[in-house]
Amino acid sequence: MSSYGVGVPASSIDCLAPSDAGDAWTARHFPGCSMSRPSTCGDADLIILGGGCAGLSLAANLADARTSLRVIVVEPRTTYHEDRTWCGWRLVPHAFADCVVASWNRWQVATPAGVIERNSAHYPYEMIRADLFYERAFRAIDRHPAMSFLAGRSAEHLTETANHVEVALSDGSTLSAPWIIDTRPPRRPIERPWLWQTFVGFVVEPDMPAGARFGSVPILMDFQPPDQAVAHFMYILPAGDGRFLCEWTRFSTSPDQLEDIEASLRAWLQEHAGAGWTLHRREQGSLPMALFPADAAGRIVAAGTRGGSLRASTGFAFHAIQRWAASCSASLQATRLPLRPPRNRMLDSMDAIFLEVLHEPSNSAMEVFRRLFEECPPDALVRFLAGMPHSSDLWPIIRSLPWGRFLRAAPSAIRSQMHVRTAPGRYRSLSRRWP
Numbered sequence: 001m002s003s004y005g006v007g008v009p010a011s012s013i014d015c016l017a018p019s020d021a022g023d024a025w026t027a028r029h030f031p032g033c034s035m036s037r038p039s040t041c042g043d044a045d046l047i048i049l050g051g052g053c054a055g056l057s058l059a060a061n062l063a064d065a066r067t068s069l070r071v072i073v074v075e076p077r078t079t080y081h082e083d084r085t086w087c088g089w090r091l092v093p094h095a096f097a098d099c100v101v102a103s104w105n106r107w108q109v110a111t112p113a114g115v116i117e118r119n120s121a122h123y124p125y126e127m128i129r130a131d132l133f134y135e136r137a138f139r140a141i142d143r144h145p146a147m148s149f150l151a152g153r154s155a156e157h158l159t160e161t162a163n164h165v166e167v168a169l170s171d172g173s174t175l176s177a178p179w180i181i182d183t184r185p186p187r188r189p190i191e192r193p194w195l196w197q198t199f200v201g202f203v204v205e206p207d208m209p210a211g212a213r214f215g216s217v218p219i220l221m222d223f224q225p226p227d228q229a230v231a232h233f234m235y236i237l238p239a240g241d242g243r244f245l246c247e248w249t250r251f252s253t254s255p256d257q258l259e260d261i262e263a264s265l266r267a268w269l270q271e272h273a274g275a276g277w278t279l280h281r282r283e284q285g286s287l288p289m290a291l292f293p294a295d296a297a298g299r300i301v302a303a304g305t306r307g308g309s310l311r312a313s314t315g316f317a318f319h320a321i322q323r324w325a326a327s328c329s330a331s332l333q334a335t336r337l338p339l340r341p342p343r344n345r346m347l348d349s350m351d352a353i354f355l356e357v358l359h360e361p362s363n364s365a366m367e368v369f370r371r372l373f374e375e376c377p378p379d380a381l382v383r384f385l386a387g388m389p390h391s392s393d394l395w396p397i398i399r400s401l402p403w404g405r406f407l408r409a410a411p412s413a414i415r416s417q418m419h420v421r422t423a424p425g426r427y428r429s430l431s432r433r434w435p
């Protein structure tokens with residue numbers, strides 16, 4: 001067990017939580033952590049709202065670079081545990097290489113027509129364990145003398161002036177800084193979340209050597225028979241030590257149905273995991289497959305999911321967040337100015353059309369992904385799915401897609417995208433607010 005308590009749900013990293021003694025700023029420290037009571041004006045050079053993937057990634061990059069900036073991270077959680085694994089293709093090195101617990105250069109996609117296996121020598125598909133990620137980030141923050149982590153407090157209200165932003169916290173105090181990185185989950189209603197990607201995952205250990213689905217190659221999508229326009233697939237990753245992350249994922253127009261999804265996952269395990277299995281961990285999520293409007297200019301920089309780093313067509317965010325965190329940290333070091341997550345209009349447009357196609361009441365998702373994995377050169381496809389395509393990658397991608405459907409979907413996708421770009425703040429919710 002680490003001194004941070006990460007990975008131990010009952011314990012907490014409440015070193016910076018309000019103390020039992022009653023003084024909200026007198027915190028119990030990380031060993032060696034230099035938390036002091038912030039002054040009321042210009043408390044920091046940068047305040048990061050949210051100590052999740054994006055917030056901690058930026059903080060760790062800055063701490064690694066021994067930044068001279070005073071940084072405060074504000075986070076409502078007081079306890080961190082292994083709540084997820086982050087997977088995706090690593091296109092460029094990132095700061096959390098030590099937290100990678102498995103990586104593969106081959107992967108499969110399965111449909112009733114057969115199994116497609118692809119490989120890439122250049123771009124491994126890797127798995128990062130959240131508890132190791134959190135611990136690594138806290139260790140970096142802990143070592144930095146001018147970095148503070150305020151646990152157990154939420155940012156409630158932001159007021160921007162010409163030179164500063166003031167953040168009102170849930171405990172009634174305020175902080176101010178010239179720049180805010182806002183990674184809080186987006187709460188605004190989102191227009192046309194064409195679909196929700198909802199999933200329940202179990203880390204299981206089959207009691208006996210299990211069937212064909214439990215091999216050494218990850219299965220990114222094992223499509224199940226569709227029901228009513230809904231695509232379902234299993235995601236099966238060999239996580240080492242005889243364990244597998246098995247997730248039942250559903251693309252649908254509603255973010256709910258977690259109980260149904262868990263029932264489907266259990267039934268699948270019953271069928272495929274042989275004699276029995278031990279459940280080690282559970283995770284779940286409901287990610288909007290939608291385009292978020294580009295961030296406005298100003299001293300508040302939206303990042304992470306809030307800043308559009310969650311790829312609408314795939315749900316991948318981790319590696320895009322790492323790329324942003326590295327370049328934002330470098331920019332802060334060089335100029336003291338943060339960077340907004342980059343938006344690629346061409347990818348946004350392709351995602352918009354892609355999502356319109358997936359929205360069609362037919363079994364489109366399986367057909368679209370089957371064709372992509374079967375027909376595209378793997379490196380080009382990986383760069384596209386990971387959000388860093390070369391211009392020469394686009395033709396093989398477009399060629400492998402069902403043209404007729406894409407042309408039919410283009411006009412409404414373009415209309416919705418124009419709305420996303422031109423009317424920030426005026427979004428009607430198609431289904432409901434993001435919880």
Ligand SMILES: Cc1cc2nc3c(=O)[nH]c(=O)nc-3n(C[C@H](O)[C@H](O)[C@H](O)COP(=O)(O)OP(=O)(O)OC[C@H]3O[C@@H](n4cnc5c(N)ncnc54)[C@H](O)[C@@H]3O)c2cc1C
Nearest residue numbers: 050051052053054084086087154155285304305316317318
């Ligand atoms: C179970 C699960 C598995 C996933 N797996 C993958 C994967 O394999 N690969 C991948 O690329 N992506 C994956 N994702 C998607 C995405 O990478 C994650 O959601 C990622 O954590 C997004 O990072 P973030 O910083 O935007 O949000 P978060 O990590 O959710 O961080 C937001 C932080 O803001 C804090 N916060 C909330 N309210 C306030 C407030 N008022 N003030 C201050 N802070 C606040 C939250 O407590 C949280 O710590 C997964 C998502 C989930 C839920």
